[in-house]
Every structure is written in C-alpha cells, then in structure tokens.
Amino acid sequence: MKFSDLFKLSTRMFKARTSRTFLTILGMSVGIGAILFLVSLGYGLQRTLLEKITTSDSLLTLDVSPNDSSQSVLDKSSLEKIKNISGTANISPAYQIDAQGRMDNLTADLSATVIDSLYLKLAGMKLASGKLINDQNPRGIIVSSSVAKIFGKNNDEILGKKMSFAFSLPKSLGDQKNISENYFSNQRKYAPKTQFKIIGVVDSDDSSIYINTKSLSAISVSEFSQAKVKCQNNKIMASVQKKLVEDGYSVSSLSDTVDQANKVFRVVKIILMLFGIIALVVSAIGMFNTMTITLLERTEEIGIMKSSLSSSISTCVLS
Known part of the structure; x- marks a missing residue:
C-alpha cells in the first residue's frame, strides 16, 4: 500500500470526529503554552527587576564604610x-x-x-x-x-x-x-x-x-x-x-544582592514551570483517554485488516 493511501486512511478519523480532534489539540496546546508562558514570565520578571537596580558599573562596585568594631x-x-x-x-x-x-x-x-x-x-x-x-x-x-x-x-x-x-x-x-x-x-x-x-x-x-x-x-x-x-x-x-x-572595613556589593535575587528567581521559575507541567500532564491524560476511546471504536476495523493479512506496521499506521 502506498504511503499516500496510508496517510489518507489514517487521517480520516480527524475529519469524522472534528470536535474531538479540535479539543484534543487545544488541550495539548494549552499545556505546552502554559509552560512557555510561565517560564517566560519568570525570566521577564527577573530581567525587569535587575535592569531597574543594576548597571554595568554598579555590578563592579563595592560599597565600603568604616567598621566601628575595628575602629577603621x-x-x-x-x-x-x-x-x-x-x-x-x-x-x-x-x-x-x-x-x-x-x-x-x-x-x-x-x-x-x-x-x-x-x-x-x-x-x-x-x-x-x-x-x-x-x-x-x-x-x-x-x-x-x-x-x-x-x-x-x-x-x-x-x-x-x-x-x-x-x-x-x-x-x-x-x-x-x-x-x-x-x-x-x-x-x-x-x-x-x-x-x-x-x-x-x-x-x-x-x-x-x-x-x-x-x-x-x-x-x-x-x-x-x-x-x-x-x-x-x-x-x-x-x-x-x-x-x-x-x-577592617564593612564591605558590600550590589552583585551580592543580584546573586540573592537570582537564587530567589530560580526557585520562582521552577515553581512556575511545575504549574505548567501539571497543566501539560492533565492535557496529556485527556489526549491519552481520547486516543484509547478512538482505538476501542475501531476494533472491528483492526480485525478486518489483520484478517486480510495486513502487516503490523500498516495496521499501526492506519489505527
């Protein structure tokens, strides 16, 4: 059987069950989009904050002040x-x-x-x-x-x-x-x-x-x-x-503050990514459920294909 014929037969269910196909694709798109959006949000917040508090010169600068304990x-x-x-x-x-x-x-x-x-x-x-x-x-x-x-x-x-x-x-x-x-x-x-x-x-x-x-x-x-x-x-x-x-001086730097902020944002990005993964897993479960139902609906077709000596690969593609 030609590949073009296999492709037409295997995609005919998308045309027969358009609502199911649309909702399945939408669910997966929402899950993937949620991950991209939440992770991008974390990176965007981090960049916006750091741009407000830092410049190239300030990141190389140390704040020095006398230390009373050392009498400097x-x-x-x-x-x-x-x-x-x-x-x-x-x-x-x-x-x-x-x-x-x-x-x-x-x-x-x-x-x-x-x-x-x-x-x-x-x-x-x-x-x-x-x-x-x-x-x-x-x-x-x-x-x-x-x-x-x-x-x-x-x-x-x-x-x-x-x-x-x-x-x-x-x-x-x-x-x-x-x-x-x-x-x-x-x-x-x-x-x-x-x-x-x-x-x-x-x-x-x-x-x-x-x-x-x-x-x-x-x-x-x-x-x-x-x-x-x-x-x-x-x-x-x-x-x-x-x-x-x-x-004997008290020394601090903006780079230390930036490092602490980066650590906090690293945790925030992981949390946001976990929320996105949860949405993706829910979408994947829904897709798996839809595919299982679709497969069960076509058991008779699969039996006919196997009885007509169709190869396992062709049967898998058509299913």
Whole structure:
C-alpha cells in the first residue's frame, strides 16, 4: 500500500470526529503554552527587576564604610591605600551632613550627601528626570521625589528651581579653619551665599539631596562616611573585597544582592514551570483517554485488516 493511501486512511478519523480532534489539540496546546508562558514570565520578571537596580558599573562596585568594631576610618590616606589595591579601577568617597533647605519661602530639614561626579554612576542610580551631577556645573544638585513633594512640586516642575542651604557640620568632619564668614563656630553652621540649582530628581521616599563636593570646597573633610570602589572586572572583585575586609572595613556589593535575587528567581521559575507541567500532564491524560476511546471504536476495523493479512506496521499506521 502506498504511503499516500496510508496517510489518507489514517487521517480520516480527524475529519469524522472534528470536535474531538479540535479539543484534543487545544488541550495539548494549552499545556505546552502554559509552560512557555510561565517560564517566560519568570525570566521577564527577573530581567525587569535587575535592569531597574543594576548597571554595568554598579555590578563592579563595592560599597565600603568604616567598621566601628575595628575602629577603621575613611580618611584621605585610607582612600589612597584603597586606590593602590591591585584590581581597583576608581574610588568615589562621600560624606553626609544635615541641611536646612529653602525654596519659595518654604523651609525643610534634609539629609545631604556630598559626592563627586562619579559617585552616582558607580551607585547605578537612575534618574526619574533631569541629568546627573557634573563638574561643568558644580552648583547643580539632585533631589529626591520626596523633597519635590515637600515643596509642592512634581518631578518635572522642580527642575531648574534654585535652593539655598544652611548646613550643620558634625565634629567628625574636623576643624573648619577655611570656612567663610558665614560660618558660626558656636552652632557649627555653614550657609553659602550662592544658591544651588536642581538639575535632577531620583525616585526615593527619603528627604535627601546630592551635592557636588566641588561646590562645598570651603568645608574641610577629615573623614568620609562611605566610598564606592570600582573593580577592574568581576573576576577580581572577590580578592579586592577580601582585602578590604581584612583591613577592617564593612564591605558590600550590589552583585551580592543580584546573586540573592537570582537564587530567589530560580526557585520562582521552577515553581512556575511545575504549574505548567501539571497543566501539560492533565492535557496529556485527556489526549491519552481520547486516543484509547478512538482505538476501542475501531476494533472491528483492526480485525478486518489483520484478517486480510495486513502487516503490523500498516495496521499501526492506519489505527
């Protein structure tokens, strides 16, 4: 018997039982589609989350801060030593001070982080609007969306606005001998005469601002509260981190957070895949049941084919 004849005879049941054929194919399609959809959903959620919290620079960056238990400090000599560690590409220190900001006759207590132009890039911070701090415009500052709400503005409205500040200088910054006449030694306050222009906004619930360290050059800093250390590549990060820990610093990295997130998403993807497999198994059981019923309906035809000396292979194909 020709193959074309075998094919026509074996597929005639699909035409005779169109509803059964359609529902069987639909069930299997739903099962396979469920697996593909759920696994893709897991990968999509993972990629979306990681894109929001990471950049290529931030994945190579270590967050370094003093450790009280080891009495380590981040002063200029310490930063120079860290910079000389093998595998270190860049280092960006920062310190925090309390500030009182004023705009349009409104005043608010804020937390100011004084940074250089490299800090936000290494931190992987993405702006909701505006642009990052740069050395071409040292008086440009970045505020959080919470600060914008405090002054009754949205993220776009506050861009370009000017603010004046009075900074409270902690004793940890050391003596301020080079401060201008606006500095009151009894209150340790520093109020620059010039105003700062808002050039960027970040999404945050904290009442925080970011100021270029070049605009506060009058403040003498003896110790920094934290530093971003960028490594040359991810292979050398572990050795740099180990060296910093041995020197008594507290060290963390965004890559550690990413690794933890990947572990969680690995479990989530397995769970989603199991749900899809369950749907596929149910569909397979339904298909097997349909095929069994179809075979039982054709027992007489199979008997006739065998009695007419049809080969087992031809009988199997026709069935």
